[in-house]
Amino acid sequence: MNNINQQRQQLRHQCELVFPGFHTLSPAEEFRAMSAWCETNHIEHDIYGEGELLSNFEQKIASLLGKPAAVFMPSGVMAQLIAVQLWAERSGLPRFGMHPTSHLIGHEEQAYQALLKLHGVPVGDRLTPILAADIDAVKQSLACLLVxxxxxxxxxxxxDWEQLQALKEKARERGIPLHMDGARLWESQAFYGKTHAEIADGFDSVYVSMYKGIGGIAGAVLAGDEDFIATARLWQRRLGGTLVHQSPMVASSAMRFDERLSQMEACLQRSRALAEGLQNIPGIRVNPAVPQTNMMHIYFDAHQDKVMAVRDKIAEEEKCWVVGTVRPAEVPGWSVTELYVGDNLLALSNEQVIPYFRQLVG
Structure with a gap:
């Protein structure tokens, strides 16, 4: 980490108000909370993936998603690579489809090519979700499609719900198994107003994150049919993912899982109220204009260096951390940041928050 990044980390830590995300504990606070939860619930370590805590949590997630079985893994990268590998094995096709902005393309150093010798096919437009018509446009056979x-x-x-059902039906017509990249499925349920199982119905396998929305130390869960998950466990061991103890990751997820899920509806409504207020600031645009999850991209009619300099000044002088990293937007002269709305913003009104965003483009 370079000096300026270290300085900005220190600035953020000294802030009394932090807008993005959920309240996070220090390592010492996190470990004390885990210790108390484990003592209350009489938790024992798993041994190489075998143990009551792990198996109960896996079954809880499987039931929530309406799938027969699930397996906890140390990372989403591992879970999704295993998923595409298994669909390639089942179909005999070394080729799968994914969105042009998929995590597998942009953040994993081409692992599906380097490790698994698979061919990834971009499907759909990078600015919009994959739709049924996008499957029609794919002329190649696919082992699976990541959505x-x-x-x-x-x-x-x-x-929307109708578009999602049409996508599932089109995949069935083409005989293409669907795998859900549900890293933020927990954040999506409030938009649909359906159960997690209803959303996951029609997906042959599902990956969900245990740290992004839930706030666990790390980890992911892969769900599917019993044979699929049994073979996934084999590949987990092959890839070095069957750790001697996964209980620290599982405990940090399990102890806050239900509470975090219960907050997602409020976070979505807070996102929409904030977006409505931001739209009235000259020089700011929000995408999407009406948030569909508790996440939005905020565009500034200003260079990223200027916006970040103002953000740092606010942090230093007013002890308030307004946004995270600001990067160049595709429109020259504009910049953009991602804002994830968690419980940090639930207790703050627009009247308290909006003036800080005005300063960023003032």
């Missing part, structure tokens, strides 16, 4: 719910790189956009 991200929501699309992070377009501000957390989702297909």
């Amino acid at each position: 991200e719910l929501p699309i992070r790189h377009s501000g957390g956009q989702l297909p």
Whole structure:
């Protein structure tokens, strides 16, 4: 980490108000909370993936998603690579489809090519979710299609319910298994007003994150049919993911899981109220204009260096951290940041928050 990044980390830590995300504990606070939860619930370590805490949590997630089985893994990268590998094995096709902004393309150093020798086919437009018509446009046979719910790189956009059902039906017609990249599925449920199982119905496998929305130390869960998950466990061991103890990751997720899920509806409504207020600031645009999850992209009619300099000044002088990283937007002279709305903003009104955003473009 370079000096300026270290200085900005220190600035953020000294702030009394932090707008993005959920309240996070220090390592010492986190470990004390885990210790108390484990003592109350009489938790024992798992041994290489075998143990009551782990198996109960896996079954809880499987039931929530309406799938027969699930397996906890140390990372979403591992979970999704295993998923595409298994669909390639089942179909005999070394080729799968994914959104142009998929995590597998942009953040994993081409692992599906380097490790698994698979061919990834971009499907759909990078600014919108994958729709049924996008499957029609694919002329190649696919082992599976990864569908991200929501699309992070377009501000957390989702297909509406009818579009999602049409996508599932089109995949069935083409005989293409659907795998859900549900890193932010927990944030999507409030938009649909359906159960998690109803959303996941029609997906042959599902990955969900245990740290992004839930706030666990790390980890992911992969769900599917019993044979699929049994083979996934085999690949988890092959890839070095069967750790001697996964209980610290599982405990940090399990102890806050229900509470975090219960907050997602309020976070969505707070996102929409904030977006409505931001739209009235000259020089700011929000995508999507009406958030579909508790996430949005905020565009500034200003260079990123200027916006970040003002943000740092606010942090230093007013002890308030307004936004995270600001990067160049595609329109020259504009910049953009991603804002994830968690419980930090639930207790703050627009009257308290909006003036700080005005300063960023003032």
